[in-house]
Amino acid sequence: MHAPKQIVDVWDQFNDFPMERLTKLWFYKQGANKKQRYVSLMKEHREQYGIAGNCFDLSIWLMHELHNANIEAYPIGHHLESKSAHVAIIALDEAGNRYLCDLGDQWICPILIDKEHEDFSEEKLPNFFPAADIQVKQDGPNLQVLYHRPNGKTSEQIYNLQPIDTNDFLQAAEYNQNQINQKPLVECRVPYGSEIAHWEFSNWESFFSCNSGLMKEPTYNSVNDWADKIHDMTGYNKQFVRTALNLYKNIR
DSSP: OOOOHHHHHHHGGGTTOOEESHHHHHHHTTTOSOOSOOHHHHHHHHHHHOOOOOHHHHHHHHHHHHHHTTOOEEEEEESTTSTTOEEEEEEEOTTOOEEEEOTTTTOSSOEEOOTTSTTOOOSOEEEEETTEEEEEEEETTEEEEEEEOTTSOEEEEEEEOSOOOHHHHHHHHHHHHTOOOSOOEEEEEEEETTEEEEEEEETTEEEEEETTEEEEOOOOSSHHHHHHHHHHHHOOOHHHHHHHHHHHHHHO
């Protein structure tokens, strides 16, 4: 179910990239005409502030790097041009087998999605997603992913595997980057013993998830304290985080 080395080598370039909305609001306030950043600008911001972006940023950047490595890739998604929009990338190996690459949901690694492949399995699988075993079930144009949590609960994600037209994808990205009335959010993968855990900051609360369960962390009363915490978990520039969080304070 694992992707071949050529795809994994590109994916691994993003191992320490969080998914977050801090960059979206911060860049929106910069006043640029186009709110969806080009890859060149994302790279500049990464170098300057250590920042990454939301699922559109990460998908655009990942697809760019896959194409640079001569790997065929295209975007997929659902609920485009809505607050529930989510996008990811499908990468193809040399034989045309498809692999789901979802940095927006902070997967640990890509996963095979073609049920005709001899290695495809619908069994529960560890080490593809932080703090959960996953099952994938492919049915025509849709892929169902089941997330089996340590507490026994199961959630699901449905991916529409139909490729999104490039112009439609970029239009949806621009729409999304203009939607700023959302809660602040940061998610990142965290090495934790022998596993990859998940840390999340959402609407002024934070949570740590690992194979032994979910733990709610103490909350902070000040932006400075939250900035320190987010910096510790992501490596983001503290001043950048303080600026972004204060912007969120002003739109609450």
